[in-house]
Amino acid sequence: MGTSSPGKAPEQVESVAIRFAGDSGDGMQLVGTQFTSTTALAGNDLATLPDFPAEIRAPAGSLAGVSGFQINFSSNPVFTAGDLLDVLVAMNPAALARNLKDLKEGGILIANSEAFNAKNLERAGYRENPLDTAVVSAYRLFKVDVTALTLASVRAFKLDHRAATRCKNFFALGLIYWLYSRSMDATVQWIERKFGDKVLGQANLAALRAGYNYGETTEMFDHAYEVRKAAITPGKYRNISGNEALALGLMAGSELSGLNLFLGSYPITPASDVLHMLSNMKALGVRTFQAEDEIAAVCACLGAAYAGALAATTTSGPGMALKAEAMGLAVMTELPMVVINVQRAGPSTGMPTKTEQADLMQAMFGRNGESPLPVLAARTPGDCFHAAIEAARIAVTYMTPVVLLTDGYLANGAEPWPVPNIDAMPRFPVSFRTDTEGFKPYLRDASLARPWAIPGTPGLEHRVGGLEKDNGTGNISYDGANHEAMCRLRAEKVARVADSLPPTVVEGAQEGDLLVLGWGSTYGSISGGIHKVAARNLKIGHVQLQHINPLPKDLEHIMKRFRRVMVPELNLGQLAMILRARFPETTIHSHTKIQGLPFRENDIAKAIIQLLETN
Amino acid sequence: MPTQSAYPVVEHTDPAGQTKQDFTSDQDVRWCPGCGDYSILAQVQKLMPTLGIPKENFVFVSGIGCSSRFPYYMNTYGIHSIHGRAPAVATGIKAVRPDLSVWLVTGDGDGLSIGGNHLLHVLRRNVDVKILLFNNQIYGLTKGQYSPTSPLGKKAKSTPLGSVDYPLDPVSVALGAGATFVARTVDTNVKHIEATLKRAAAHKGSAFVEIYQNCPIFNDAAFDFLTDKSQKEDNELVLEHGKPLRFGPNGGRGIALDGSLTPRIVDVTTEGEDKLLRHDETNEMVSLVVSRLKHPAFPVPVGVFRAVDRPSYDVMMNEQVEAASQGNKKSLQQLIDAGSWTVA
Ligand SMILES: Cc1ncc(C[n+]2csc(CCOP(=O)(O)OP(=O)(O)O)c2C)c(N)n1
Ligand code: SF4
Numbered sequence: 001m002g003t004s005s006p007g008k009a010p011e012q013v014e015s016v017a018i019r020f021a022g023d024s025g026d027g028m029q030l031v032g033t034q035f036t037s038t039t040a041l042a043g044n045d046l047a048t049l050p051d052f053p054a055e056i057r058a059p060a061g062s063l064a065g066v067s068g069f070q071i072n073f074s075s076n077p078v079f080t081a082g083d084l085l086d087v088l089v090a091m092n093p094a095a096l097a098r099n100l101k102d103l104k105e106g107g108i109l110i111a112n113s114e115a116f117n118a119k120n121l122e123r124a125g126y127r128e129n130p131l132d133t134a135v136v137s138a139y140r141l142f143k144v145d146v147t148a149l150t151l152a153s154v155r156a157f158k159l160d161h162r163a164a165t166r167c168k169n170f171f172a173l174g175l176i177y178w179l180y181s182r183s184m185d186a187t188v189q190w191i192e193r194k195f196g197d198k199v200l201g202q203a204n205l206a207a208l209r210a211g212y213n214y215g216e217t218t219e220m221f222d223h224a225y226e227v228r229k230a231a232i233t234p235g236k237y238r239n240i241s242g243n244e245a246l247a248l249g250l251m252a253g254s255e256l257s258g259l260n261l262f263l264g265s266y267p268i269t270p271a272s273d274v275l276h277m278l279s280n281m282k283a284l285g286v287r288t289f290q291a292e293d294e295i296a297a298v299c300a301c302l303g304a305a306y307a308g309a310l311a312a313t314t315t316s317g318p319g320m321a322l323k324a325e326a327m328g329l330a331v332m333t334e335l336p337m338v339v340i341n342v343q344r345a346g347p348s349t350g351m352p353t354k355t356e357q358a359d360l361m362q363a364m365f366g367r368n369g370e371s372p373l374p375v376l377a378a379r380t381p382g383d384c385f386h387a388a389i390e391a392a393r394i395a396v397t398y399m400t401p402v403v404l405l406t407d408g409y410l411a412n413g414a415e416p417w418p419v420p421n422i423d424a425m426p427r428f429p430v431s432f433r434t435d436t437e438g439f440k441p442y443l444r445d446a447s448l449a450r451p452w453a454i455p456g457t458p459g460l461e462h463r464v465g466g467l468e469k470d471n472g473t474g475n476i477s478y479d480g481a482n483h484e485a486m487c488r489l490r491a492e493k494v495a496r497v498a499d500s501l502p503p504t505v506v507e508g509a510q511e512g513d514l515l516v517l518g519w520g521s522t523y524g525s526i527s528g529g530i531h532k533v534a535a536r537n538l539k540i541g542h543v544q545l546q547h548i549n550p551l552p553k554d555l556e557h558i559m560k561r562f563r564r565v566m567v568p569e570l571n572l573g574q575l576a577m578i579l580r581a582r583f584p585e586t587t588i589h590s591h592t593k594i595q596g597l598p599f600r601e602n603d604i605a606k607a608i609i610q611l612l613e614t615n
Numbered sequence: 616m617p618t619q620s621a622y623p624v625v626e627h628t629d630p631a632g633q634t635k636q637d638f639t640s641d642q643d644v645r646w647c648p649g650c651g652d653y654s655i656l657a658q659v660q661k662l663m664p665t666l667g668i669p670k671e672n673f674v675f676v677s678g679i680g681c682s683s684r685f686p687y688y689m690n691t692y693g694i695h696s697i698h699g700r701a702p703a704v705a706t707g708i709k710a711v712r713p714d715l716s717v718w719l720v721t722g723d724g725d726g727l728s729i730g731g732n733h734l735l736h737v738l739r740r741n742v743d744v745k746i747l748l749f750n751n752q753i754y755g756l757t758k759g760q761y762s763p764t765s766p767l768g769k770k771a772k773s774t775p776l777g778s779v780d781y782p783l784d785p786v787s788v789a790l791g792a793g794a795t796f797v798a799r800t801v802d803t804n805v806k807h808i809e810a811t812l813k814r815a816a817a818h819k820g821s822a823f824v825e826i827y828q829n830c831p832i833f834n835d836a837a838f839d840f841l842t843d844k845s846q847k848e849d850n851e852l853v854l855e856h857g858k859p860l861r862f863g864p865n866g867g868r869g870i871a872l873d874g875s876l877t878p879r880i881v882d883v884t885t886e887g888e889d890k891l892l893r894h895d896e897t898n899e900m901v902s903l904v905v906s907r908l909k910h911p912a913f914p915v916p917v918g919v920f921r922a923v924d925r926p927s928y929d930v931m932m933n934e935q936v937e938a939a940s941q942g943n944k945k946s947l948q949q950l951i952d953a954g955s956w957t958v959a
Contacts, residue, residue: 041956238955251947260621262711282939284947287710287932292736296703299696299733303676303707306694307715308622311707329697419955422948434623455692455708455715458628458671463640463686465695466679475642476687 010181010226015074017082018176020169021099022091022112023060024053024067027169032069033414034173034187039073040239040416041186043229046073047524049081049598050412052353061115061123066098075228079528081413083600087179088139089172091115091146093124100130105138108221110175112168113143142220146171153210154203163200167207174211181226184208233418240417242381242410243270246340247277249388250312251284252420253338256389256427257396259310263288264300266319269352270408271342274314294322298339302326305335306464308432308454310392312338317346317359320403321366327401328367331490333464334442334450336395336402338388343407345596354596355408357520358571363403364549364578370487372494374398375549377405379523382417384410387546393428394497399449405548407570409598410521436460441474447500448493498550504543504558511561512539513612518568519545519575522599526568529604538612548575551582559586566591566611568604622712628671633664640690646681651802651828652749656688658808659718659747663691666716666816673716676705678730680722680756682749682828699730702737705744709929713743716816723750723764727783731763738792740928741820747812748785748823751830752837759833771833786920787906789823790899796822797902797920802829803842807917814919820927840910841917850910854918859891860905862914870908878908896922 018035020028029050039046051068058065072082087108090096092115103109116129130136131143150168157164170191177184187208195201215221240248254261263286265275279288287309291297298313305311315323320341330337343359345351363375374394378387384406391404433439433451436459442450453460462474470477471486506515508530518526523544530540541562545551559565567576568591576590591607593599638660646652663673673691677683679698686693692715696704705719719737726734726748737744753771754760761771761778764785768777789797796818800811808826815822827838836843840850852862852870860870861883869891871881881890895901902921908914 037954043958232958234958236952236955236957238951238953248947248951251950255947258621260711262707264707281950282936283943283945284950285936285940287936289706289710289932291703291706292732295700296706296733296736299700299703300707300710302696303694303704303709304711305707306692306704307674307708307712309711325697326700333694419952422951432623434625454622455674455712456627456672457623457625458669461671461691463675463689463693463695465686465693466697467695 008223010224013225013227014076015072015078016086016180016225016227017070017072017084018087018089019068019070019085019099019102020089020172021066021068021095022169023094024058024065025060026067026091027166028067028069028091031169031173032071034190035176036071036239036414037190038177038182038186039071040237042182043232044073044075044227045078045230045232046071046416047078047081048072048414049409059123061092061094061120063094063098063124066095068095068099073227075230077230079524079531080598080601083602087176089176091168091172093120093126093130096130097124097126100135103139107139108142109136109139110142110144110172112146112172114145114147144175144214144220149210149214150207153206157199157203157206159199159203164203167203170204170207171211171214174208174213175215178212178215179221179224181224184212232416236419237416238419239414240382240385241412241414242378242384242406243273243342243412244277245382245384245417246274246314246388246406247281249385250278250310250338250392251281251286252385252422252425253389253392254286254310255422256425257310257392258427258429259308259396261286262301262304262309262311263314264291264297264304264311265289265314266291266294266297268316268319270344270411271314271316271319271340273411274340274342294319295326298323298326301337302330302333302335305330305337306333306454308452310396311336312340314340314342316342316344316352317362318349320359320362324367327373328369328371329466330401331367331371331373332466332468334399334490335464336399336452338391338395338402338404340388340391340404340406342411343405345594351596353408355521355598356570356594356596357405357407357522358574358594359405360548360571360574360578363405370491372491372549373400374402374494374497374547375405376402376546377520377548378410379520379544379546381410381413381415385417385420389425390546396430396452397428397449397500398447398493398497399452400494405520407521432457433460440472442469442472444489447496448489495550498547498553501547501552504552504554506558507542509539509541512541513562514538514564514566514608515541515543515559515562516566516568516604516608517543517545517559517579519548522568522570525599525601526604528601529599529608532601532605533608536609538608540608545575548578556583556586559583564589564611566607568592568599568607570594570598627669630664630667630669633670635660635664637670638663638690640688642687644688645684647832649829649831650681651751651830652682652685654802654805655747655749655808655826655828656685658805658812660689662809662812662816665813668716672714673718674708675718675720676701676708677720678722678725680725680754681830682720682722682755683725685720699725699728700733701725702730702733702744702746706737706740706742706928709742709744710932713929713933717744719744719746721746721748722755723748723752723785724754724762727763727785727788734788735792738789738794738821738823741793741795741925743820743927743929745815745822746824748825749828750785750825751828751834753830753834755830755833784906784909785825787903790903790906790921794823794921795820795925796922798823799825799827799917799920801827801838801841801917804917811919814922818922820925841915850914852908852914852916854894854905854916854920856894856896856919859888859893861891870913872904876904878904878913880913896920
């Protein structure tokens with residue numbers, strides 16, 4: 001592809017960030033995903049950030065109903081969905097109002113001019129049409145009557161007016177395909193597969209091609225652009241979102257452990273997709289249970305664990321709050337389970353469609369009594385797969401509940417993902433106890449795990465429960481000394497997980513001026529931020545923790561190799577607080593943001609410079 | 616996914632040789648002297664060996680309360696879980712292991728107060744578990760607060776002037792939730808417990824049994840109207856499928872329905888047996904009406920209110936998994952690879 005306006009070759013650019021923004025009914029997520037697939041096929045590195053409203057059907061044209069999809073793609077490595085936009089497609093005034101602040105000065109603004117009518121302007125809070133005012137003067141504005149052009153392009157199919165206007169997202173997509181010299185093939189095939197020979201499919205195809213041709217023939221843009229292939233490590237790739245990766249990761253955990261997978265869950269944004277996906281996996285033996293609430297979900301999970309399954313439960317912040325009591329029971333009964341919290345902005349219901357990392361303290365300490373458990377965090381959408389396997393490995397090896405933290409940004413964000421080969425991954429097969437000789441339910445092995453003896457095994461009948469138990473026999477014990485010994489044992493067991501961790505990877509400098517220590521989804525923003533200050537020749541190292549409890553044993557030593565340690569997090573400093581308590585001799589600089597949005601690369605870059613220049 | 620059976624292959628115990636002793640654990644039973652729980656425990660331990668199920672295939676699940684200590688005394692698998700949540704724990708066990716015989720022990724506070732939600736759902740789903748709700752109309756373990764089954768006006772620790780909440784009737788709740796087997800029995804009526812539990816054990820699906828249980832410490836004599844010899848005859852209505860509802864000396868009285876579905880007590884000798892309502896375990900309306908008969912206006916029904924067959928949750932879930940795995944057998948690797956492309 002890549003045919004541009006007559007005579008002009010496309011201009012080569014390195015990186016582009018585009019946001020498609022429109023009404024929630026406009027199909028912005030759909031075209032965003034299409035553009036993503038095509039971009040991945042074209043060999044760019046990329047990251048995406050879908051952003052949809054909390055309201056299911058906010059009134060059309062309203063500010064609350066704006067839905068956006070952002071993609072950042074490049075011929076260089078991409079770390080985040082991008083700080084500022086090169087292109088904003090605004091399908092109506094509300095979309096403009098909500099998104100214009102993110103457009104770069106001089107950036108391309110494509111506005112669906114027909115939608116800037118009196119009614120929509122009023123809904124978006126504009127007193128006059130911003131397309132005719134100074135509001136847009138800093139940008140390269142292109143008014144395109146997308147609606148009329150779409151209607152004209154699909155006239156032959158005799159659709160009713162509503163159906164015909166709905167094709168306008170494909171018109172916009174076609175236009176952007178032209179602008180970035182993209183092949184439409186993948187989308188054409190997708191439409192053909194999705195609609196067969198239905199009229200609607202043909203209309204969408206027509207709109208897509210019309211958009212493309214519009215770009216090519218009108219000479220509205222001086223020329224098209226092209227983003228060259230990135231130097232991507234050869235191999236097999238696919239696009240994956242964090243929630244998809246979690247579902248596949250749990251299934252992989254099941255395969256690698258040899259256990260049947262059980263998921264108990266209760267719907268909550270942004271975790272529900274994991275339940276949806278696994279519910280569709282019955283053909284592979286997955287059992288899912290949509291419980292009456294989170295308490296039932298985690299309790300069913302505990303029952304399934306006792307009975308010998310790889311048990312998992314997925315939720316988001318308020319749901320994990322409800323699960324706390326049963327997680328304590330899992331600590332006490334020393335049963336393995338994976339509790340996944342796809343964090344969102346709180347407290348309480350907070351901003352349910354926005355991202356945050358503020359459930360760390362809840363995961364670490366949000367239970368009654370001394371109830372330590374391993375806490376992990378995934379760093380990218382694709383990493384959710386590996387983190388889920390790691391959570392399963394720890395759970396069944398150490399007989400403990402494990403919390404895995406992801407967040408809304410990872411859940412819905414997608415990235416090209418090097419497809420793993422499951423046969424090449426290390427297995428951690430579980431052997432249930434069957435030998436009656438010397439069996440006691442709370443005997444311990446070298447890692448302090450107790451035996452997993454499941455119902456149906458003759459001679460190993462035993463009872464577990466929440467009351468404190470005698471170490472060994474598991475009989476109820478109110479003995480103070482035994483309680484203390486058991487509390488210490490349970491803590492030591494979790495601490496020993498650190499023995500099984502590989503050396504911590506430090507990216508960038510291995511010693512020097514600054515260690516940026518992050519956890520979870522801030523990985524991309526931190527990497528990008530560090531990249532942005534590369535020219536300054538500072539010695540900056542980056543560690544993104546996967547294991548937060550226990551912390552890797554080599555972490556203290558790594559921190560000591562740097563003059564400063566900065567901990568950026570999307571909360572008010574929770575990891576920083578843990579690190580200060582654990583390593584009182586190290587000065588921890590906490591850098592935080594809590595706006596429901598990921599860090600921008602620039603936020604991190606600025607913080608780095610500020611810290612190094614003022615200290 | 617896991618290619619072979621994930622569970623160990625074991626040779627099961629021969630159920631024919633099992634005795635009550637096999638089901639008795641080595642733990643001291645620690646209920647108060649005279650507690651109704653003892654009698655129920657003895658009956659359950661006696662029943663288990665007769666069911667033809669290998670001992671290792673039983674799991675007893677409970678919540679929290681005096682009655683919920685039950686699993687410790689059974690020499691089977693068991694979980695003493697958290698307050699009110701036993702139905703959910705049991706559901707998880709059955710979902711992955713339909714081969715197990717799962718029994719759930721709960722109290723009136725545990726099952727109907729904090730766990731009311733879960734009880735409704737385990738019953739409506741018809742998970743194949745046997746639920747024994749020990750109803751002593753009081754909170755025992757927390758030392759004597761009123762419970763959701765305590766009568767209006769009950770004076771207890773937290774209601775010194777008498778409770779102002781209306782009580783729930785566990786049997787009506789269970790029927791309302793669509794339970795497929797619902798019964799009531801009484802702790803001291805050993806023969807009746809035995810017969811009722813036998814039927815519950817044979818039922819495929821949720822079997823809900825309310826057991827009136829005396830708490831001599833905090834609510835003594837709450838069920839004297841059914842257990843005291845001098846009162847029992849006038850107050851006990853024994854349900855038998857297909858039989859007219861008769862009670863009193865020589866079955867001289869009975870229950871009839873007037874035109875507006877209102878039960879009334881009739882004299883059988885003057886009005887004749889034909890007037891009486893016949894019990895029908897398979898008729899939901901009859902079960903519901905019978906469940907509304909309450910002391911002291913009416914005699915209290917004991918026995919099986921309802922027993923119908925309906926596929927259970929765990930069976931349907933596992934059939935779906937089975938059927939789905941028969942067809943389109945994609946491997947996990949194929950799912951991981953979906954939509955992939957190769958960068959050379
Ligand atoms: C979450 C929680 N809340 C409260 C309690 C305290 N508690 C224990 S048992 C109980 C009531 C038990 O009453 P019931 O179910 O009638 O059992 P009984 O002791 O009478 O057999 C309460 C309130 C608890 N253990 N957990
Ligand atoms: S308090 Fe009541 S219910 Fe509890 S053990 Fe004592 S007598 Fe039984």
